Amino acid sequence: MAGAVVVDGLVKRYGAVRAVDRVSFEVAEGEVFAVLGPNGAGKTSTIEILEGFRSRDGGTVRVLGIDPADQGASRRLRERIGVVLQELAVEPFLSVRQVLTRNAGYYPDPRPVDEVLRTVGLEHKADARVKTLSGGQQRRLDLGLGIIGRPDLLFLDEPTTGFDPSARRGAWDVVRSLTGGGTTVILTTHYMDEAEALADRVAVMSGGRIVAEGTPGSLGGRDTGEATIRFRLQGAGGRPPLPAGADVGPDGWVTVRTDREVEVLAGLTTWAVREGEALPGLTVERRTLEDVYLELTGSQPASDAREAGGNREAGGAPRAGTRAARRVPDRGAGTPGTTADGGRERTARP
Amino acid sequence: MSVAAGLAGHRRGSLRMVGRQVYYEQLGFWLNPIGAVFTVGFSVVFLALMGAAAGDARVPFLPGIREIQYYTAGFLAYGVMSACFNNLAISLVVRRETGLLKRLRLSPLPAWAALAAVVVNALVVSAVQILLLLVIARVGYHVAFPRQVAPLVVTLLVGGVCFSALGIAVSTLVPNQEAAGPVVSIGFFALLFLAGLWYPLRRGSAMARFSAYLPVRPMITAVFRPFDLGTGGSGWAWHDIGVMAAWGAAATVVAVRRWRWAPRRG
Numbered sequence: 001m002a003g004a005v006v007v008d009g010l011v012k013r014y015g016a017v018r019a020v021d022r023v024s025f026e027v028a029e030g031e032v033f034a035v036l037g038p039n040g041a042g043k044t045s046t047i048e049i050l051e052g053f054r055s056r057d058g059g060t061v062r063v064l065g066i067d068p069a070d071q072g073a074s075r076r077l078r079e080r081i082g083v084v085l086q087e088l089a090v091e092p093f094l095s096v097r098q099v100l101t102r103n104a105g106y107y108p109d110p111r112p113v114d115e116v117l118r119t120v121g122l123e124h125k126a127d128a129r130v131k132t133l134s135g136g137q138q139r140r141l142d143l144g145l146g147i148i149g150r151p152d153l154l155f156l157d158e159p160t161t162g163f164d165p166s167a168r169r170g171a172w173d174v175v176r177s178l179t180g181g182g183t184t185v186i187l188t189t190h191y192m193d194e195a196e197a198l199a200d201r202v203a204v205m206s207g208g209r210i211v212a213e214g215t216p217g218s219l220g221g222r223d224t225g226e227a228t229i230r231f232r233l234q235g236a237g238g239r240p241p242l243p244a245g246a247d248v249g250p251d252g253w254v255t256v257r258t259d260r261e262v263e264v265l266a267g268l269t270t271w272a273v274r275e276g277e278a279l280p281g282l283t284v285e286r287r288t289l290e291d292v293y294l295e296l297t298g299s300q301p302a303s304d305a306r307e308a309g310g311n312r313e314a315g316g317a318p319r320a321g322t323r324a325a326r327r328v329p330d331r332g333a334g335t336p337g338t339t340a341d342g343g344r345e346r347t348a349r350p
Numbered sequence: 351m352s353v354a355a356g357l358a359g360h361r362r363g364s365l366r367m368v369g370r371q372v373y374y375e376q377l378g379f380w381l382n383p384i385g386a387v388f389t390v391g392f393s394v395v396f397l398a399l400m401g402a403a404a405g406d407a408r409v410p411f412l413p414g415i416r417e418i419q420y421y422t423a424g425f426l427a428y429g430v431m432s433a434c435f436n437n438l439a440i441s442l443v444v445r446r447e448t449g450l451l452k453r454l455r456l457s458p459l460p461a462w463a464a465l466a467a468v469v470v471n472a473l474v475v476s477a478v479q480i481l482l483l484l485v486i487a488r489v490g491y492h493v494a495f496p497r498q499v500a501p502l503v504v505t506l507l508v509g510g511v512c513f514s515a516l517g518i519a520v521s522t523l524v525p526n527q528e529a530a531g532p533v534v535s536i537g538f539f540a541l542l543f544l545a546g547l548w549y550p551l552r553r554g555s556a557m558a559r560f561s562a563y564l565p566v567r568p569m570i571t572a573v574f575r576p577f578d579l580g581t582g583g584s585g586w587a588w589h590d591i592g593v594m595a596a597w598g599a600a601a602t603v604v605a606v607r608r609w610r611w612a613p614r615r616g
Contacts, residue, residue, distance in 0.1 A: 051456055052456075053452070053455060053456060053611070053612070075458050075460060078456065078457060078458040079458045081456075083453070083456045085449055085452065085453060085456075087448065087449030087452070087613070088448075088449070089448055089449030089450045089452065089453045090450075090453075091378050091450065092382075093377075093378055093381040093382045094374070094377060094378055094381065098374070098377060102370075102371075102374045103457065105370055106457045106458045106459045107458060129381075145453075149457075149458070
């Protein structure tokens with residue numbers, strides 16, 4: 001499948017600081033690609049370079065076959081992309097229909113306004129002034145403006161921030177219906193469940209680099225790594241067969257961390273059936289995407305953390321690497337590249 | 351299709367694009383009651399009040415010229431400046447800081463078309479103000495219309511374009527939307543005071559000589575000329591128009607160098 005987005009060795013500097021440091025990735029047509037990372041990780045700079053909004057200092061970028069830095073092709077590119085910004089940016093005094101109709105006129109083959117109104121659930125608000133909409137409704141209008149031009153590639157920058165749970169599910173359905181029609185989506189979000197629900201692949205950025213890339217289910221080896229088995233012992237049927245290192249709390253809760261969970265469970269359930277134990281609260285969990293994310297973004301070597309301390313992105317926000325490094329100071333420093341999915345993850349560290 | 355026909359079609363397409371954008375700019379302007387009242391209503395109400403206060407009084411150092419005649423010319427200039435400078439500068443800061451400019455930049459609408467529509471919108475608002483002011487002056491206070499229409503139209507147009515450039519340039523110097531209103535309006539009203547909008551300024555006075563090289567005074571005196579308010583001779587105030595154009599050119603340089611589509615905050 002052709003790459004809708006191809007990025008190779010992308011570099012962006014602000015003064016002496018490398019906000020984006022030799023980042024490479026590809027996004028296939030029709031794919032949903034999520035970019036995760038703390039504030040200041042370089043996500044916004046990367047996305048804005050892809051959108052043609054910001055210039056780059058190195059590397060090659062092709063978006064729908066077009067170099068976004070090519071001013072001569074910028075209009076052709078913008079006719080084929082849609083952008084949903086983090087900021088709520090719509091003229092307050094125009095009606096919803098007026099705003100959509102105006103923006104539809106910018107594109108060669110726009111979606112009909114009524115279709116967009118239905119898609120984002122604003123048909124009953126078509127003639128309402130934008131300023132009278134609730135925050136969630138305005139975000140839906142934002143989404144409508146992103147898709148009005150029938151984009152081949154849609155950039156979603158934290159699209160459901162401020163949505164209630166039901167509105168989030170609605171927005172996810174819209175995104176799924178778009179990708180079902182072949183639209184490629186690049187998503188940035190701070191919600192791990194959103195990335196898990198929507199993304200085919202995820203890249204985690206930290207300190208201007210991609211520190212991991214893979215499917216949401218396999219990122220950081222979370223599909224094959226250590227599992228945590230928990231249950232509560234309540235009867236007096238004796239002690240179950242537990243591997244060394246199992247933790248039995250005073251309240252009866254037992255926690256077993258193991259990479260041989262099938263074997264442990266087989267022994268445990270055989271024992272429970274024999275002894276008549278119900279094993280209440282039995283769960284088997286792997287690390288969540290959030291666990292993996294925190295490990296990845298918090299496991300930068302000290303040199304990176306020092307660099308990040310003085311680092312600022314275009315908007316001037318302090319980079320979060322230092323904070324993240326403090327939050328998880330002892331986890332695998334210097335080993336951010338251990339995925340178990342065939343080495344999809346990459347680091348740009350020299 | 352010949353190259354000439356292709357170019358003509360392209361030009362028509364570009365004009366249509368700007369025209370369409372101006373339509374939505376106009377909608378946005380007039381549907382905002384506070385913006386419309388402050389930009390247009392202010393000059394209209396002030397002219398009416400000053401006309402009522404002046405009665406049939408004459409300007410002491412302009413023999414035979416009624417004060418309302420003086421104020422009418424001044425407020426025509428003011429109308430253009432308030433729409434093209436004051437309102438434009440504030441609105442551009444707000445648009446930049448709320449992300450509206452960024453969104454526009456990410457759409458296929460060319461940057462030149464977006465900015466042209468903003469300037470044309472300001473000129474249209476100015477034209478509406480000018481018509482309202484002339485009607486009020488004529489009907490309410492029997493003010494004579496300008497004797498030379500072409501110099502008046504050209505002066506107002508050049509002034510509109512130059513003050514638009516100044517408005518865009520100043521918007522790039524204001525760091526956030528909270529500062530936009532106070533910074534732009536206080537500077538503007540200080541210049542108006544120096545330029546003698548609120549009271550007849552005697553020609554040759556120190557203040558008149560000083561403010562002749564600031565942008566506002568030349569606009570006001572250049573608008574007086576076609577009314578023949580004791581200035582005599584041609585309706586063309588070439589020196590004043592030249593000073594305005596110089597300010598416009600300098601502002602264009604600043605605007606081009608400092609312009610940004612993204613918010614400064616953050």
